[in-house]
Amino acid sequence: GNPELPTAVNITWSSINFKTILQWQPKPSGYFYTVEIHGQTSDTKKKCILTTETECDVTDVLRNVKETYTAHILSVTSLGMDNFEEPPFAVSEKFTPYSQTVLGKPEIQNHTQKGSKLNVVFQDPLTPYTFPNGSFQSIRDIFQHDLEYKLYYWKDQSSGKKDATTESHKFEISIDSTKNYCFYIQGVIPSRRENRNGQESTVLCTSIGRNILD
Structure with missing residues (x-):
């Protein structure tokens, strides 16, 4: 050399x-x-x-x-x-x-708090890899059943955090109908030893009763 x-x-x-x-x-x-x-x-x-x-x-x-x-x-x-x-x-x-590879942030598409139910719908992060038709594969297309998502949620102004898990694109949680809740989502690959938890989505909060339109 x-x-x-x-x-x-x-x-x-x-x-x-x-x-x-x-x-x-x-x-x-x-x-x-x-x-x-x-x-x-x-x-x-x-x-x-x-x-x-x-x-x-x-x-x-x-x-x-x-x-x-x-x-x-x-x-x-x-x-x-x-x-x-x-x-x-x-x-x-x-x-x-x-x-x-690190799991990127999921994107929360919408959320509703109706009565004692909180519904959250989200989207998988996309990868740079494409299907034959040119559309991008999501991380779920690649990981399939190795991937799940966790929703962490808590009453606004409190610190007690709970979590729920899904393999679909939505969460439905039973909550106290008189309180606002804050939450975020992250992807998880339970079978991994390292890098199990992905990046956290933006934290969003519900605004029941704060807003005349609610």
Whole structure:
């Protein structure tokens, strides 16, 4: 190899809803980086060829989400590397999208408090991956029954939090009809050892009786 060229350090995988960015340091001076993604069963794919950036969107080469990948970050001079010469490179930690991507925020579409029932309807986060017809797959399309959602709810102005779980797109909770409630939702993958809980949705509160229109 070429001993003078620095190799990448602090290599990290940053992945939310299967959108995955590889990041590293340092900023190159007088050389370039090329990323190679190695899967267990798939051919090596090159990305961000001769880049001067220190990040690379590798989403499209991780489509087989249950596969475990490693990245090789090659340090190369633009010319002068004949094919026989192995450029110096650094190796990332292993990354398995299915078990390591972070679940993004679900989006609450609407909520109603009628009598002693609170209903909340929400949407799954979408991934960058598409169906053959071009529509985006949601995280539920990929995780299927490995995914559930939790609703955390509490009486406005109080701290006692309760939770409910669903595998559908809605919650129906029995509540005290005279009180307002606040709540948020997050996706959960119970089978995971790490990254089980996703990002929390925005907190919303009901406004029964505060509002003449209610």
